[in-house]
Amino acid sequence: MTTIVDHLTIPCKQRNMDWLKAALQIAIELEHSTLPLYLSGMFSLKTQNYTSYNLIRSVAMEEMVHMAVACNILSAIGGTPRIKTLDPGFPSKGLPGGAEPDLTAVLAKVSTRQLENYLRVEMPDFLLPDEYKDEKYPTIAGLYDAIKNAIGDNADEVRAAMKKGGTSNQIGDDIGFTTIKYSNKSDPLDQLYSGIQEILEQGEGLTSRTLHAGPASESEPAHYCKFAEIYYGARYRQPQSGIELTRTTEPEFFKGYRIPFPNVVNTLAVPKDGYAQLLKHDPNAAEVKKNLLAFDKNYTVLMNELDAMWNGPADRSWPTFGKAVRAMFSMRVLAAFNIMKYEVPANAVARLGEIYPEEYDLLSTYTDLQATVFYGPRFVNQNVGAPHGTGRPQP
Numbered sequence: 203m204t205t206i207v208d209h210l211t212i213p214c215k216q217r218n219m220d221w222l223k224a225a226l227q228i229a230i231e232l233e234h235s236t237l238p239l240y241l242s243g244m245f246s247l248k249t250q251n252y253t254s255y256n257l258i259r260s261v262a263m264e265e266m267v268h269m270a271v272a273c274n275i276l277s278a279i280g281g282t283p284r285i286k287t288l289d290p291g292f293p294s295k296g297l298p299g300g301a302e303p304d305l306t307a308v309l310a311k312v313s314t315r316q317l318e319n320y321l322r323v324e325m326p327d328f329l330l331p332d333e334y335k336d337e338k339y340p341t342i343a344g345l346y347d348a349i350k351n352a353i354g355d356n357a358d359e360v361r362a363a364m365k366k367g368g369t370s371n372q373i374g375d376d377i378g379f380t381t382i383k384y385s386n387k388s389d390p391l392d393q394l395y396s397g398i399q400e401i402l403e404q405g406e407g408l409t410s411r412t413l414h415a416g417p418a419s420e421s422e423p424a425h426y427c428k429f430a431e432i433y434y435g436a437r438y439r440q441p442q443s444g445i446e447l448t449r450t451t452e453p454e455f456f457k458g459y460r461i462p463f464p465n466v467v468n469t470l471a472v473p474k475d476g477y478a479q480l481l482k483h484d485p486n487a488a489e490v491k492k493n494l495l496a497f498d499k500n501y502t503v504l505m506n507e508l509d510a511m512w513n514g515p516a517d518r519s520w521p522t523f524g525k526a527v528r529a530m531f532s533m534r535v536l537a538a539f540n541i542m543k544y545e546v547p548a549n550a551v552a553r554l555g556e557i558y559p560e561e562y563d564l565l566s567t568y569t570d571l572q573a574t575v576f577y578g579p580r581f582v583n584q585n586v587g588a589p590h591g592t593g594r595p596q597p
């Protein structure tokens with residue numbers, strides 16, 4: 203994958219249609235990469251119904267919408283969304299392509315540290331700490347801003363491509379998907395801009411100094427706001443003093459109705475090898491592997507069905523959508539009721555520093571090693587030759 207920094211260093215005058223299609227594919231990969239991060243946390247909640255669960259679930263649902271919007275925009279200009287081989291490569295520093303390089307991206311349970319990572323992913327520019335503002339690519343919004351500018355700079359070619367149409371489908375639903383339909387009655391570019399604005403307002407790169415989306419999204423809390431409510435343990439409430447929202451004053455905006463921190467299953471953060479070395483020290487390894495692989499197979503089915511929705515026969519896109527939804531719901535059962543019931547042997551936990559010397563700090567930061575530890579879902583895409591792109595054998 204071309205890094206985003208490299209992509210954005212191309213001079214604006216050279217950002218042609220090929221550049222635009224490649225940038226939209228990067229956006230698809232970024233939106234997809236947030237799903238395993240958030241779902242790992244969501245599945246770790248012991249009660250999958252209360253406030254924290256519903257807040258995380260609503261963000262995950264909208265990340266799927268954002269991915270779909272990016273796919274629809276790419277399809278509308280004659281591109282082909284590539285989904286079935288997506289693999290973020292967690293754990294890593296930053297998101298795919300070098301986005302937000304200060305971020306620790308790890309599949310782990312909900313914790314204060316992991317919520318800080320979630321907040322970093324969704325952080326609007328005006329709340330970005332000074333030490334991150336010198337990064338060449340600090341927020342996801344930077345990519346979308348470049349995409350918007352490239353659409354305008356190539357306006358005639360984009361309109362022509364939209365009029366001609368492409369081979370990939372437009373996918374819509376009642377959860378907020380923006381579908382693109384060419385019409386000569388209005389400027390078709392407005393639909394592209396509207397889709398990007400939907401993504402920005404709902405979470406990534408909100409820059410209007412508010413933590414809520416616009417009227418089109420019923421002024422719902424942005425993703426950053428939803429995660430902040432869990433982090434601060436209270437609902438958002440505008441201070442009566444009328445103070446401006448800044449990094450310093452942010453805690454004053456979260457003093458509404460209290461939200462107790464959720465009860466969480468203490469899952470072991472997923473190491474680069476997907477527990478392969480750890481399983482060698484588990485006498486119950488065969489049973490654990492069976493359940494890990496069942497989840498990975500289901501996740502791979504989801505990726506295949508999503509790819510087929512956009513790139514398969516148009517008349518099959520809706521039934522394929524149904525298969526993808528079933529695979530999504532199955533992941534929760536396969537993770538929370540199967541994988542996460544298996545304890546990591548205490549003697550193996552005690553030897554984690556020996557088993558994973560290079561990753562021990564990461565594992566001990568995102569897992570309470572003094573308590574009982576359980577396995578968690580790995581989100582291995584079996585379409586990829588080496589899980590997470592590490593070149594390791596799959597256990």
